Amino acid sequence: MKLLLRRRKFLGILIVSWATLSCQGLTAGLSQNSSPKPQNTNSSALDSTPQKPPEQLWSILRQSKGNSHAILFRHAIAPGGGDPPEFQLNDCSTQRNLSEEGRKQAAKIGQELKRRKIPIAKVLSSQWCRCLETARLMELGEVQAYPPLNSFFSDRSRTNEQTTQLLSFLLNNHQERGVTILVTHQVNITALTDIFPQSGEGIVIEIDRDQQNIKVLGRLSPDLS
Numbered sequence: 001m002k003l004l005l006r007r008r009k010f011l012g013i014l015i016v017s018w019a020t021l022s023c024q025g026l027t028a029g030l031s032q033n034s035s036p037k038p039q040n041t042n043s044s045a046l047d048s049t050p051q052k053p054p055e056q057l058w059s060i061l062r063q064s065k066g067n068s069h070a071i072l073f074r075h076a077i078a079p080g081g082g083d084p085p086e087f088q089l090n091d092c093s094t095q096r097n098l099s100e101e102g103r104k105q106a107a108k109i110g111q112e113l114k115r116r117k118i119p120i121a122k123v124l125s126s127q128w129c130r131c132l133e134t135a136r137l138m139e140l141g142e143v144q145a146y147p148p149l150n151s152f153f154s155d156r157s158r159t160n161e162q163t164t165q166l167l168s169f170l171l172n173n174h175q176e177r178g179v180t181i182l183v184t185h186q187v188n189i190t191a192l193t194d195i196f197p198q199s200g201e202g203i204v205i206e207i208d209r210d211q212q213n214i215k216v217l218g219r220l221s222p223d224l225s
Helices: 002-033 054-062 100-115 129-138 156-172 186-193
Strands: 046-048 069-074 120-125 143-145 179-184 202-208 213-220
Touching: 054 069, 054 202, 054 213, 069 186, 100 129, 120 129, 129 143, 129 179, 156 186, 156 202, 156 213, 186 202
Parallel strands: 046 213, 069 179, 120 143, 120 179
Antiparallel strands: 069 202, 202 213
């Protein structure tokens, strides 16, 4: 009887040990096979440096020579997320649009840029109505629609292509003197800079065409402070 009890106890220990090892192996396997975090597709062209305070950013922009700086603005306040299922590019009534608060925000952004005497080279915008309206209400000059700034929120397969097009434009556009204003969407800005901006927030970048990269200098909050 004692021998039988010892055997059962021994078998019980083996079963517990096997179960423990199996669980550890499964956990390790899940850890090894888990999906990696998505990486910025343009990380090789993005120079991450400590961000500068707002007043220093304004000074840099005001003294910008050539065409070595740009501000990526997320469109002003447009309540909601994404666009309705019936979205049509050429019909603003089918899109998510600026609220009255958003319109005031866009106008304030333009007023502040003019008050700060920031030289503007050109103003480019996504073809989405909320971006075009933001850019026009800034009143910084003629607004040109630029498809690579269009949202790919609903079609992430376009992320790499559009981000590469935008980066290529920034690195090769040096005809006009002054700061380039780009009005676009959160997903576009995040894909290029790894920053998740608020509505109306501006991301200031420096373009180094010799090194073929861009450098994020800092952020201008929606109240431009």
